[in-house]
Amino acid sequence: MTASAAFPRADALSKATGRERYSADVTPPDCLWAGVLRANAPHALIESLDVDAARAVPGVMAVLTRADVPGTGLQGIVHKDQPVLCGRRVRHCGDPAALAVAVSREALAEGLARIRLTLSPLPGVFDPASALAPDAPLVHPGREGGNLLSRGLMEKGDAPAALATCAVVVEDTFETPAQDHVFLEPPNGVARMAASGVLDMVVSTQAPFRDRFEIAHALGLDPRRIRIRAPYLGGGFGGKDGATVQCLLALAAMQVPGRWIRMAWSREETFLAGYKRHAAVVRLRLGADADGTLRAMTCRMLFDVGPYAHLSTEIMALGMEHAAGPYRIPHTRIEGLCAYTNNPVGGAFRGFGVLQASFAVERAMDALAARLGRDPAGLRLQNALRPGDANGVGVTAEPGTDVAACLEAVMAHPVWTGRQAWKKAAPPFVRRGVGVAAMQNAMGYGRGLPDHAAAKLELTRQGTFRIYNSVPDMGQGNASAFVTLAATALSQPPGSFALVQPDTVLCPPAGSSSASRTTYTFGNALLGACRAMAEKLKARAALVLLCDEPARLVLAPGAVADPASGRTVPLAMLGGFLSRDDRICVDQFVMPVVATPPDTGKQFRLGFPHRFYSHGACLCAVEADELTGQVRLTHCVTAVACGRVLSQAGVEQQIQGAAAQGAGLALFENMALAKGRIRAGDLGAYLIPTALDLPDMECLALEDDEPSGPMGLKGMGEVGVHGPGPAVAQALGDAVGLWVRRLPVTPGDVLRAMEEPAP
Amino acid sequence: MTEGITVNFRLNGAPVSIATAPGRRALDLLREEFGLFAAKEGCGTGECGACAVLVDGEAKLSCLMLAAQLEGREVTTAEGLGTPEAPHPIQTAFAALGAVQCGYCTPGMTIATAALLAKNPDPDRAAARVALSGNLCRCTGYVKIVDAVLAAATALRGEKS
Numbered sequence: 001m002t003a004s005a006a007f008p009r010a011d012a013l014s015k016a017t018g019r020e021r022y023s024a025d026v027t028p029p030d031c032l033w034a035g036v037l038r039a040n041a042p043h044a045l046i047e048s049l050d051v052d053a054a055r056a057v058p059g060v061m062a063v064l065t066r067a068d069v070p071g072t073g074l075q076g077i078v079h080k081d082q083p084v085l086c087g088r089r090v091r092h093c094g095d096p097a098a099l100a101v102a103v104s105r106e107a108l109a110e111g112l113a114r115i116r117l118t119l120s121p122l123p124g125v126f127d128p129a130s131a132l133a134p135d136a137p138l139v140h141p142g143r144e145g146g147n148l149l150s151r152g153l154m155e156k157g158d159a160p161a162a163l164a165t166c167a168v169v170v171e172d173t174f175e176t177p178a179q180d181h182v183f184l185e186p187p188n189g190v191a192r193m194a195a196s197g198v199l200d201m202v203v204s205t206q207a208p209f210r211d212r213f214e215i216a217h218a219l220g221l222d223p224r225r226i227r228i229r230a231p232y233l234g235g236g237f238g239g240k241d242g243a244t245v246q247c248l249l250a251l252a253a254m255q256v257p258g259r260w261i262r263m264a265w266s267r268e269e270t271f272l273a274g275y276k277r278h279a280a281v282v283r284l285r286l287g288a289d290a291d292g293t294l295r296a297m298t299c300r301m302l303f304d305v306g307p308y309a310h311l312s313t314e315i316m317a318l319g320m321e322h323a324a325g326p327y328r329i330p331h332t333r334i335e336g337l338c339a340y341t342n343n344p345v346g347g348a349f350r351g352f353g354v355l356q357a358s359f360a361v362e363r364a365m366d367a368l369a370a371r372l373g374r375d376p377a378g379l380r381l382q383n384a385l386r387p388g389d390a391n392g393v394g395v396t397a398e399p400g401t402d403v404a405a406c407l408e409a410v411m412a413h414p415v416w417t418g419r420q421a422w423k424k425a426a427p428p429f430v431r432r433g434v435g436v437a438a439m440q441n442a443m444g445y446g447r448g449l450p451d452h453a454a455a456k457l458e459l460t461r462q463g464t465f466r467i468y469n470s471v472p473d474m475g476q477g478n479a480s481a482f483v484t485l486a487a488t489a490l491s492q493p494p495g496s497f498a499l500v501q502p503d504t505v506l507c508p509p510a511g512s513s514s515a516s517r518t519t520y521t522f523g524n525a526l527l528g529a530c531r532a533m534a535e536k537l538k539a540r541a542a543l544v545l546l547c548d549e550p551a552r553l554v555l556a557p558g559a560v561a562d563p564a565s566g567r568t569v570p571l572a573m574l575g576g577f578l579s580r581d582d583r584i585c586v587d588q589f590v591m592p593v594v595a596t597p598p599d600t601g602k603q604f605r606l607g608f609p610h611r612f613y614s615h616g617a618c619l620c621a622v623e624a625d626e627l628t629g630q631v632r633l634t635h636c637v638t639a640v641a642c643g644r645v646l647s648q649a650g651v652e653q654q655i656q657g658a659a660a661q662g663a664g665l666a667l668f669e670n671m672a673l674a675k676g677r678i679r680a681g682d683l684g685a686y687l688i689p690t691a692l693d694l695p696d697m698e699c700l701a702l703e704d705d706e707p708s709g710p711m712g713l714k715g716m717g718e719v720g721v722h723g724p725g726p727a728v729a730q731a732l733g734d735a736v737g738l739w740v741r742r743l744p745v746t747p748g749d750v751l752r753a754m755e756e757p758a759p
Numbered sequence: 760m761t762e763g764i765t766v767n768f769r770l771n772g773a774p775v776s777i778a779t780a781p782g783r784r785a786l787d788l789l790r791e792e793f794g795l796f797a798a799k800e801g802c803g804t805g806e807c808g809a810c811a812v813l814v815d816g817e818a819k820l821s822c823l824m825l826a827a828q829l830e831g832r833e834v835t836t837a838e839g840l841g842t843p844e845a846p847h848p849i850q851t852a853f854a855a856l857g858a859v860q861c862g863y864c865t866p867g868m869t870i871a872t873a874a875l876l877a878k879n880p881d882p883d884r885a886a887a888r889v890a891l892s893g894n895l896c897r898c899t900g901y902v903k904i905v906d907a908v909l910a911a912a913t914a915l916r917g918e919k920s
Binding site: 014021022024027184233236237267475477649650683684691692 | 790791795796797798799800801802803804806807809836837838840841842843846847850851853854855856857858859860861862863864865866869884887888889891892893894895896897898899900901902903904905
């Protein structure tokens with residue numbers, strides 16, 4: 001059974017014609033507005049917070065401070081350390097000091113402006129290394145462990161001893177910056193506390209089912225009496241995994257019951273208060289034999305958590321698990337540390353710690369290639385992890401570990417094979433270079449945290465189908481993929497399927513839209529529901545057909561058919577004849593885990609290790625302007641191995657989009673953090689790539705098969721983000737001799753490199 | 760909100776008249792008074808292009824326009840270009856060529872495309888990229904959007920792609 005490429009996507013036309021309703025478009029009549037006063041200080045004590053004048057503003061219905069917050073007042077996914085409203089202490093500029101509810105945006109703005117917040121500044125910590133110094137100011141005074149949120153170790157063999165015997169050892173420190181998601185739809189939602197005590201919320205979220213528990217814990221509510229609905233998201237990329245507006249909005253709804261209330265963060269507020277990709281500093285030593293065979297690596301990854309844990313420890317763990325890259329390295333020692341600072345809050349972002357690790361190990365491979373006088377692509381190919389090898393933490397690589405095939409694919413591309421001629425043909429005042437990188441990204445939550453989904457499928461009375469999607473579609477196209485899977489499994493046209501978007505009342509539970517798991521896990525659950533539905537439809541049709549062998553019946557478009565007699569039963573007839581309960585099938589799926597985990601990383605009980613990976617290789621070509629130092633990405637080719645390609649266009653969408661985000665991080669995106677303050681805190685100053693900044697990026701999707709995947713596919717939403725950073729860095733080495741240790745690369749870096757005499 | 764003025768303009772082909780405060784943003788007027796949600800707010804400061812609408816055939820950022828500035832104008836939102844049942848060729852091309860992912864930028868992109876193709880019915884990829892450079896997309900990397908612009912141009916010229 002093969003799935004047909006379902007294009008256009010099920011959601012494409014409703015979105016293209018502006019009809020699709022996002023959370024931001026939900027506007028109940030007489031909706032109130034809620035908003036927050038941000039502290040705008042990186043570290044301070046609140047001396048006074050006077051809300052009397054704000055409460056007196058006409059149209060302001062409530063102004064709340066920490067004293068008004070019921071429950072624990074703390075939000076967070078695993079570690080609950082982030083105040084819904086901050087109390088005495090301000091720990092970053094985006095901390096919310098007070099919440100107001102008003103009848104209009106204007107009254108809300110006026111109310112917030114009348115709040116008098118007096119702060120007394122405290123010395124802060126603004127980089128993770130300083131945060132771990134013995135005399136560093138404490139972000140959470142009194143906390144055991146001080147600013148060290150967590151540390152971990154993953155080990156295989158004896159790396160320090162092996163390094164001592166390597167013919168070649170390279171060592172360096174690499175830095176990647178905080179990155180803003182810049183999803184186009186800022187965090188927002190609407191909520192109402194009904195008279196019955198049920199909290200109803202429509203919100204732009206990646207994790208509706210988990211949101212209930214985060215809200216309930218923070219505000220002392222019963223999670224069973226919280227309903228979350230998640231329409232299509234206007235982007236997420238990890239930044240809507242974990243509460244943004246949810247707890248604040250719930251608090252507003254509790255204070256002003258019976259009314260719908262909207263909260264919508266502005267773009268600037270999103271920069272200020274939203275989660276970021278963690279800035280990280282990675283020290284890495286990599287050793288090899290004289291012939292280039294990798295022997296050992298040691299690595300120390302230091303993550304800038306910001307003031308609240310969010311998923312930092314889990315992100316660090318995944319980064320550590322990927323620290324050895326998609327390479328065969330017998331001896332590894334990987335240490336990770338998470339440090340609290342007064343910078344913006346670090347959180348999930350496409351790649352989830354892997355990007356930071358990947359940049360470091362790929363750069364180390366470049367250093368090694370330079371030292372050995374080797375072609376960087378060939379050195380990678382020589383050491384590429386293959387099925388059956390032990391990966392960096394000792395997990396046996398699955399079939400489908402196709403790093404080598406991906407490398408070979410990009411090495412056969414004209415951009416690589418023709419690179420010398422292309423470089424020589426550079427116009428005046430332009431220098432050209434080409435670079436290559438390999439990448440990997442695990443799928444799913446990992447062992448110890450069941451990666452689950454339940455799927456519900458309904459035959460309507462009209463004989464069509466309704467898929468109850470339990471995992472939000474933030475743009476990656478999972479909802480549409482579910483239609484393709486179900487349509488193929490049930491031999492029906494895609495148009496026979498309607499989608500119900502995530503709703504904690506109507507849909508059975510599933511994990512978040514994250515971790516390259518969405519289509520794999522829910523897709524498997526849905527195929528289970530489809531099998532049950534097919535069996536049911538045949539059994540019920542057999543009754544109509546007076547057939548005592550239901551197994552010989554087959555599904556045909558709009559009908560169940562008996563090939564023996566040629567007779568059919570229309571699905572519309574079955575739909576009209578079955579009771580509601582009988583028209584529904586539900587199944588569930590949990591992602592298989594590593595059966596015998598390696599004897600390391602024991603402190604990571606939730607989500608270590610991972611079993612399934614997608615792989616890739618990325619080729620980037622750049623032009624550096626000798627006069628301005630500006631770098632232009634002229635080519636970007638990504639090969640990806642991600643199991644079966646259900647939709648070529650769908651894979652290209654993810655790879656091109658991920659590469660664009662990786663290229664942004666490599667060349668443009670810089671929040672210009674200074675002592676905890678974001679100086680580039682809007683889209684005029686924080687530059688993401690525009691249509692003029694990127695080439696026509698190519699995607700080479702290798703056909704493969706993952707036996708455990710729905711119709712053979714694996715998740716691949718993240719892997720593509722890792723390529724451009726290291727590939728552009730290598731390309732700049734090729735073009736101008738720049739040794740890139742830190743992203744983003746600035747024109748100043750490039751000019752300085754060109755001024756240095758050639759070694 | 761004080762109801763200050765009455766603004767008369769044509770909206771998606773039909774004359775409309777609405778009492779509103781003169782300083783109200785055109786974006787809010789379209790969304791909240793007319794229920795036209797295709798124009799989105801991505802930044803509110805004219806950087807992202809998600810709120811673009813056609814005003815007398817030009818792509819304009821409705822988050823930077825005030826209600827009063829619509830007086831006497833011809834305003835077209837993405838809803839006015841076409842419907843899911845009868846989409847505009849630009850919308851068809853965006854859907855068919857995979858130019859739509861999260862879709863939040865898409866209505867604005869289609870408006871920018873409409874403005875481009877009205878002036879230049881046969882743009883090359885570079886011209887399409889220039890025309891779209893005021894519209895940010897974080898999902899696609901723009902390749903398929905440029906594909907869609909060129910396919911739409913072909914369709915609108917009446918040629919087969």
